Amino acid sequence: MASNPPSPQKSRKSxxxxxxxxxxQAIAxxxxxxxxxxxxxxRKLDTEMRRRYEDARRKQAQSKM
Structure with a gap:
């Protein structure tokens, strides 16, 4: 008689x-x-990108006035 293979549920649990x-959390x-x-x-790159973004926003706000 052939043995029965384990059921998929049992193999998943193991x-x-x-x-x-x-x-x-993965990023942290x-x-x-x-x-x-x-x-x-x-940190330096982040600071530089923040400065560029803020400068561009200021210029854009000034041009709308």
């Missing part, structure tokens, strides 16, 4: 599934893995 995490975890130098570069 598999270890990672605990789902939020996108924000990735940030922690970045080197100090890399974090500094990201």
């Amino acid at each position: 598999a270890v599934r990672p605990v789902p995490i939020s996108p924000a 975890d990735a940030w922690k893995r970045e080197s100090v130098e890399s974090q500094e570069r990201w």
